[in-house]
Amino acid sequence: MRGLQKDLAELVSRDSVKTDPEDLFAYQSDATHYFAKRKPDAVVLPASTEEVAAVLSYANKNQIPVTPRGAGSGLSGGCTPVKGGIVLDMKRMNKIREINRGNMTATVDAGVVLGDFHKTVESQGLFYPPDPQSMTVCTIGGNVATRAGGPRGVKYGTTPHYVLGVEAVLPDGYVIQAGGKCVKQSVGYDITHLLAGSEGTLGVITKAHLRIMPLPPFHRTALVTCKSIENAAEMIAEIIAAGTVPAMLELLMGISVHVMNSMISPPAPTDGEAYLLMDIDGSESQVREDAETLKAICNDMGAMEVRVIEDEKEAATYWKARASLYPLALTMAKKVVAEDVTVPRDKVPVFVREVQAMAGRLGLLVGLSGHAGDGNMHPSILYGEVNEEQEKLARKAIAQIVKTGLALGGTISGEHGIGLHKSEYLEWDLGGAQIELMKRVKKAFDPNGIMNPGKLWLQGGE
Amino acid sequence: MRGLQKDLAELVSRDSVKTDPEDLFAYQSDATHYFAKRKPDAVVLPASTEEVAAVLSYANKNQIPVTPRGAGSGLSGGCTPVKGGIVLDMKRMNKIREINRGNMTATVDAGVVLGDFHKTVESQGLFYPPDPQSMTVCTIGGNVATRAGGPRGVKYGTTPHYVLGVEAVLPDGYVIQAGGKCVKQSVGYDITHLLAGSEGTLGVITKAHLRIMPLPPFHRTALVTCKSIENAAEMIAEIIAAGTVPAMLELLMGISVHVMNSMISPPAPTDGEAYLLMDIDGSESQVREDAETLKAICNDMGAMEVRVIEDEKEAATYWKARASLYPLALTMAKKVVAEDVTVPRDKVPVFVREVQAMAGRLGLLVGLSGHAGDGNMHPSILYGEVNEEQEKLARKAIAQIVKTGLALGGTISGEHGIGLHKSEYLEWDLGGAQIELMKRVKKAFDPNGIMNPGKLWLQGGE
Structure with missing residues (x-):
């Protein structure tokens, strides 16, 4: 070559x-x-x-x-x-081109690292909510291409909610400006949101115009200790129905808190089977009011303890540990495969029960932490050993997790995308006619099939 | 036939x-x-x-x-x-299929009238923000197909922000289920948001899955009397930059308030050249706090009067009159052509100045009301007579309004869509390469070109 x-x-x-x-x-x-x-x-x-x-x-x-x-x-x-x-x-394309407070938008190159962008806007009292847990390294272009989410999705939505427009290069070298800096637009097909989530199969995103917000002035972190994971899941459904939505609402299993405790200071209690970890944001009066409401809901439903953490440094250790959960899991297992199924939020309790039962039947260790407040669960297969038998069991478990999610009206990916990992399940979610349609859309952008071939759907047809 | x-x-x-x-x-x-x-x-x-x-x-x-x-x-x-x-x-396809409080979603047929849906969810303490001013008659399917907005867009965003999935029929008769009831999804191309805004040119939307919210418990309407329309526009940019965003933030010219007064009781003052009409929503304490902040901003910037309307019945007459502004304008002009240009929000003052100057030069009456809080302006050409000369002038004015908006980084439609009215300007906004791409996308859905032909772009090529 x-x-x-x-x-x-x-x-x-x-x-x-x-x-x-x-x-x-x-x-x-x-x-x-x-x-x-x-x-x-x-x-x-x-x-x-x-x-x-x-x-x-x-x-x-x-x-x-x-x-x-x-x-x-x-x-x-x-x-x-x-x-x-x-x-x-x-x-290398990593410049923040504009932060415009009068329009509440920013324009960035695709290669800007999300964490750097967070720091820059926050230093100006501004806020960009999407927060995939790889935020110290991941790029905004990658976030757009995969519709990345994160814990704040429960209140604020995911990356596509903040993308107003993109500059993109089509396979033939033409540069298009889709969308723009306006917060409203209805001008032909929404090419911006077609490129969002296309995982590099339609063209290359080179810039993004993003909506930003004023930074919420006050936060409190709350940790709810729950006697069972079902109990925790039921609390989530109740919190959503009550309408007092925290900025983050994470479901953690006891084992997750156990490994996170290496980073949490002072350590969290370890007597619960599961935990809810919440961030509540807004004005101080609103946060205090919401914290009381959430506390009452959880106590009414039998929480073992609801602790609102007043010390901000202590609270930060919880969130840093949460963001490190995937690498932490890798310290205790030989291999971790993180699933990304999303279900309607009222279905979280039944999803949790069914996945737990399945893990028990297969004799596999399956973590069940996730951004449960928006129904996005990350069941993780934790491998004790990496061998053929374990791989076979894991594949069986993944297929079962996906089927369980779909049967509940869910979807096979909430925020990770399809890539290679999920292509074999795409048809279960979308049906054949929709995949054929996507292939035709792909051809409209990329007639020679040069862009990121081999992704999204099982190969053979394109 | x-x-x-x-x-x-x-x-x-x-x-x-x-x-x-x-x-x-x-x-x-x-x-x-x-x-x-x-x-x-x-x-x-x-x-x-x-x-x-x-x-x-x-x-x-x-x-x-x-x-x-x-x-x-x-x-x-x-x-x-x-x-x-x-x-x-x-x-005829007008059933509300599900309202799911535990998941905060609803599923509706495409023909459900928006106002009926509002009433149904609000009776359950729930909220669906999109509010195009035709809401007593318009359908949710039409809203999705045109990415419809409305005054609440400034705080809550427009229809696409609430559409999680659609059922749609492709031209070949295949029925697809795009997206679904989950609030997060990253599963291949976002066909849902490609159909949103496609104005019936790709297929027929038959059902929509919508995100809903808890109904804000408290509201106050505020009317700001301004000495000039530039002054009003500058206040808007300042309000956005300050970050205290009302649920609605409308710019009204004196003449608009004059015609609206036939429906407002007791009538609004008429000594301003322009007005800001705001709805502030949230918890009672938050609304009262925000109202004080907004009042202070407007007073600091030289407002003639800031009136917070405590009587809810009185406040309702303002919003009913605002929703009727287009038909009211038709009672005083022989013909009204409503433009729908959106500009970055910090550019509203200069847009207003330039359109006013242009109207003066052409000797045309151009209304400048609009959802200015999100930069979406509806300059309206009010015809004294309908004759060839007037039509020629109006066409000149429309082209000038569109050019002015684009030069400021704006877009040719915020919420009405392109249809026939804007197709001649589409290339100014998107460029030729993007239109060619859209034509190929159209072909991927509709190879025989049967779906709503003659729309979006100028004809000849498809």
């Missing part, structure tokens, strides 16, 4: 092209290393929209696969290149 | 097909009667998704144009049939 390297070096600056074996190795998968499929032939780190356009136009003419990549922190294999070709690492 | 009538009567119940000339006449346009183009050959009022599928499948085989229609209250000619064929009037 010396020709490829030479060609690319003419399109972008020479040090933006990587073809050394160790570089290519680092780009062969996202955080789901177990999906590693085929090393790319080259990695390009473009510095501008024009460079992205030049690379795509070249790849399109030469029918070379292109896999766009943010931070590679995905959990579905979305940026794992399965047919080699070019990986387009967007991290 | 006797054959058509006979064929259709075999697909749906006989009384669901209308072909009498007076019936067809009533379906030849939406509320923009001046776009009336060509009477349909038949009107069908389907009673079920299956009937919609049967009609589409038949029309697709026989290449007969199909124009879906909600209440026909649109202001862009979106459901005006330009090539005859079948108009599909969805109003």
Whole structure:
């Protein structure tokens, strides 16, 4: 592939092209290393929209696969290149272009790291809610491409709710401006939200216009200790129905709090089977009022303890530990596969019961933590050993989790996306006619099929 | 067209097909009667998704144009049939299928009248914010198809923010379930939001899954009298930047309040050149606090008067009059063309100044009321006479309004959609490459081009 390297070096600056074996190795998968499929032939780190356009136009003419990549922190294999070709690492395009308080919008390059953006807007008293737990590394372009969520989704919604427009490069090299900086728009097809969640299969997002908000001035964290996970799940349904929605409403199993305690100071109580961890935000008077309401609901439903944490530093250790739950789980299990099923919120209790029963039947350790306030559950298969038998059991469990979610009117992914991990279940969720429609939409954007091939649906047809 | 009538009567119940000339006449346009183009050959009022599928499948085989229609209250000619064929009037499909408090969602048929849905959810202490001013007649299917907004958009966003999923019939008769009842989803392309705003050109929406909220318990209406329209526009930008966002934040010209006074009791003061009309909602303590903040901002910026209306019946007359502004304008002008340009919110003052100057130069009466809190302005051309010269001037003014909005980073439609009215300006907003992309997307859904032909973009290419 010396020709490829030479060609690319003419399109972008020479040090933006990587073809050394160790570089290519680092780009062969996202955080789901177990999906590693085929090393790319080259990695390009473009510095501008024009460079992205030049690379795509070249790849399109030469029918070379292109896999766009943010931070590679995905959990579905979305940026794992399965047919080699070019990986387009967007991290050099990392400028915050504008923060406009008078319009309450910001414009950012696709490669801006979410955590950096949070810090910048928060230093100005502003707020951008989406908070996938990989926020210290993940990029906003990746967030848009996967419709990323996070704990604050329960009150504030996920990334697509904040995307007003994108700049994107189509496979033929054309640059389009979809949507824009206006908070309302009805101008033809919503290309912005079609690109959101397309996982790099339609084009490359190079910029995003985002809605921002005033930063809520006051917060309190509350920890509810529950005697059983069903009890915790029932409290969630009751909280949603009562309408006092916290900014975050996480369901944690006892074992999760146990591993999180290595980061929580002073440690949380460990006598519950499950916990609700909440962040309540707003004006001080509103937060205090909401905290009382939530406390009353949980106590009425038999909570063992409801603790409102007044010390902000202590509260922060809870949220830092929560954001680290996936890496923490990896310290106690040989392998962790995090599921991402979402169910209607009133169905969380029955979902929890059925998954627990299934785990018991299969003799598997399945964590059941998740952003349960919006019905988004992350059942995690924790492997004691990695061997063929365990993999077989895990696959059985995943299929069963997915089926259980769908039977309850749920969906196979809330915020991780489909990538490779979920493509075999896509038809269960959407039906054949909708997948055929998606394939035709894909063709409308990418007639040569160069964009992130092998993703979303099972291969064979496109 | 006797054959058509006979064929259709075999697909749906006989009384669901209308072909009498007076019936067809009533379906030849939406509320923009001046776009009336060509009477349909038949009107069908389907009673079920299956009937919609049967009609589409038949029309697709026989290449007969199909124009879906909600209440026909649109202001862009979106459901005006330009090539005859079948108009599909969805109003018989009007069941509210589910209101689920535990999940905070509702499922409705496309033909449910928005005002009826408001009443139903509000009677249960629930809230569905979108409020296009035609809400007593318009249908939720029509709202979704045009991404309809309304005054509450400033705080709560527009229809697409509340649509979690749709059932839709594709032109080939296949029924798809896009999205669903979950508040988070990342499962392939967002077909739900591609259908939202597609104005009936991709398929027929038959059901919608909607997010609902708890009903805010307390409201206050405030009227701010301003010495000039620029002063009013500047206050809006300041209110947005301060972050205390009312549920509604309307800009009204003196002349608008003058005509609205026939419905406001007791009448509003008429000594301002412009007014801000606000609704502030939330808990009582929050509303009182916000009202003080907003009052202070407006007073600091030189408001002539800030009046918080304590009497709820009196307040209601303001909002009823506001919702009637378009028909009220028709009592004082021979013809009214309502524009729908949206600009970034910090650009509202300069937009207002430029449109006023342009109206002065052309000697035209241009109303400048609108949902200015979200940058969505409805400059209205008020015709003293309807004649060729006036039409020419009006066309010039509309083009100028659109250009002014775009030059400020705005967009040609905030909530009315493109239909026929804006198709000539679409390329100014989106550029040629994006329109070509939209045409390919259209083909992916509707290869025979039967769905609402002649809309969105200028014809010739599809």
